[in-house]
Amino acid sequence: MGDARRYFALPSPFAMKRGGELRGAHVAYETWGTLNAARDNAVLVLTGLSPSAHMASCAEDPTPGWWEGMAGPGKAIDTTRWFVICVNSLGSDKGSTCPASIDPATGEPYRLTFPELALEDVANAAHGVATSLGISQLACLIGCSMGGMSALAYMLLHPHSVRAHISVDTAPQAQPFAIAIRSLQREAIRLDPQFNEGRYDIHATEGGCYPDLGMSIARKLGVITYRSAMEWNGRFARIRLDPEQREDEPFGREFQVESYLEGHAQRFVRNFDPNCYLYLSRASDWFDIAEYGHGSVLEGLKRIHVERAMVIGVSTDILFPLQQQEQIAEGLQAAGARVEFVALDSPQGHDAFLVDIDNYSRAIGGFLNRLAAA
16 A cells, blocks of 8 residues: 655644644645646645545555545546645544654653644644645635634635635534533543553554554444434344354343444444544534634634635534534625525435445536636
């Protein structure tokens, strides 16, 4: 398997919104397509909490990306037309400087000495990538989930750097339900004895000192909120596992949905650093566009100036409810953008943008086609 990642060295020191700084830091990114002579066909994608920069397959890395059905030649995000960039968030362990990285001042991993991370820091790092590629204005900025919040910060902090915006299943601020869920996820990780105040073995093999249990519970909590009750009922109902598949212990797994959650968790546990999870999760809680509008979400959004925007939400999303997508659409329209609002009825909940590719492709591809023709 190849590696298509490229790396952008952040200014050193790189000042963080909440204080502190990073030295010798970088972020990973991947690109598809060709930047035209006018440098006006760039589309930047900002990701959710855990995805890497590998959004789609390419010659250097032919493995399927996390949005494989959405981006590529002839797809909704057409890489024969657009120069597409996907940046791995600052603070993520998928190639960017993060709590698992070596602190050059000590020669040891940062762990919990990593500076407090804000999504504004993620946005500034991504903007640095675009600037380093000679792009003064993006044709379109796409933000998914946590990446949608980072995208709002990007447009606020860097006026006139974005022509059009696609907001996908995100929010202008974290609501109490989302904060509560993420708080429980962090608590599960921190209370695992193997977490050891962040000093677990980052490279632990099976059985090493690593908060597997805490990460497993955190992931299960997340997966439950990423889908809707309709989805759970339709997929699993009350179907029980075959007797030989059940755990031979009191209160062990008995239903298929329990087994599904366990499988999901096990695939994730050793594939994302726990400290990174804590930092990015808390950054999502902290983000509040009302900070830029004297306490008003609408006034904060009105400070964003783009020509066109599409705001997509799904009616079954309990983590980023449809009302929050409506807020974003209203604010961008009040700021003067031509806004298209798309409310989908996908049963998959928050994860619909990763699963219901046909409906999301139709919306996103249509918008990008109209943008290209404008």
